[in-house]
Amino acid sequence: MYQIKTYNVISNVGLAVFEKDKYEINGVTEPDALLIRSQNLHRGVLPVSLLAIGRAGAGVNNIPLDKASENGVVVFNSPGANSNAVKELIVAVLIMAARPIIPAIGWVNTLNSGEDADVTLQAESGKNHFRGTELAGKTLGVIGLGAVGSKVADTAKQLGMKVIGYDPNISVEHAWKVSNDIPRAGSISEVLKDSDYVTIHIPYTEKNKDLISAKELLTMKKGAVLLNYSRDGIVEEAPVLSALESGQISQYWTDFASDELVTHENVMVTPHLGGTTEEAEDNCAEMVANTLCKYLETGEIEHSVNFPSVYMPFNSPYRLTLLHQNVPSMVSKIATVLAELNINIANMINSSKGDYAYTMIDVDEMDTKLYDEFEQKCLDIDAIIRVRGLKNPQID
Ligand SMILES: NC(=O)c1ccc[n+]([C@@H]2O[C@H](COP(=O)([O-])OP(=O)(O)OC[C@H]3O[C@@H](n4cnc5c(N)ncnc54)[C@H](O)[C@@H]3O)[C@@H](O)[C@H]2O)c1
């Protein structure tokens, strides 16, 4: 039985992926895999038993990726699975930023009703206090044109906005999705200077920490609206509050609460709602549960953020998998161990991502003693981090 430990609220659609005869959920303290959403794994240690972490969502800044890689823990996320939910929330926020819908409803709720009060007349006579503007014709700057940003850019274009995007490392997949008539800026300042609205859709990384700070805020068009539905650390709070005070920006909408932000009248905070729809929660949990099962059962890796994608049909009775550093001569060293133990290779694949690499070897013959010898000899090689042996359940 594989042991899965979950944190946060994980959709039942995702949990249903784990077949009851193969997986136990939250049964023991030594899990093979964690399935999480925003759980902060920087606090505490990763269990030694841990083979994989599945993040039902896009952002992985809550996971200690370096520590996971060093310990041979493969981290998966669910790219794009909640992007439509975020896009729809951004559309709602843009509309609410342009039209004071929420204060207007609040005001109507305060009107006198009763026999002598004409609520209709009161509403009509006060509505001019809630006049808004239109999005059509205004400029939206989109920083980050990945799964979310590319969708936001295209939808804003359909709403009649002028859109300008910035993403120096846009993937081929997303480049195809962004309409050709959306210009790509060469720098963030090019996006900031002409945009009436700026929305950020990038991961939180060391490089993106405080990406929007005092200097960038000064570059923004006076009175512009800033949206941050990515992560709190990407926008520095104190300069944003100063920019609101000075009128440099008029509104800040964010998904990330803090003591300073929730009390400010021109800051609108939603409670990390971007990916919180039934559909997005189902999509994320289902996608990552499937990739976890695939990795645990076949060794194949898909949608990992710290190890390469590796596919190889599992047609042999046994599979050996090795997570290792991406350094020269690894394949020959592993092949030498196989030769010393007289193990014949039926199929083999090796792939790398950044500092790490993965090798899978299919073999026709294996027993416990031979596997133990193979594992020990491999772990004696410095750069090899983890070795697993899998039996093909389809072959007796
Ligand atoms: N509020 C929520 O609930 C919610 C939901 C989903 C995602 N998110 C956040 O949004 C982020 C983006 O999500 P996604 O699904 O679009 O991810 P993604 O990986 O598909 O896209 C991110 C894009 O940002 C680009 N990028 C990185 N740094 C950049 C920079 N400095 N300037 C410009 N572009 C940059 C990358 O090249 C990539 O194309 C996630 O990492 C997560 O933190 C939040």
Ligand SMILES: O=C(O)CC[C@@H](O)C(=O)O
């Ligand atoms: O799990 C969530 O609710 C939020 C997910 C979101 O922040 C993400 O990065 O995908």
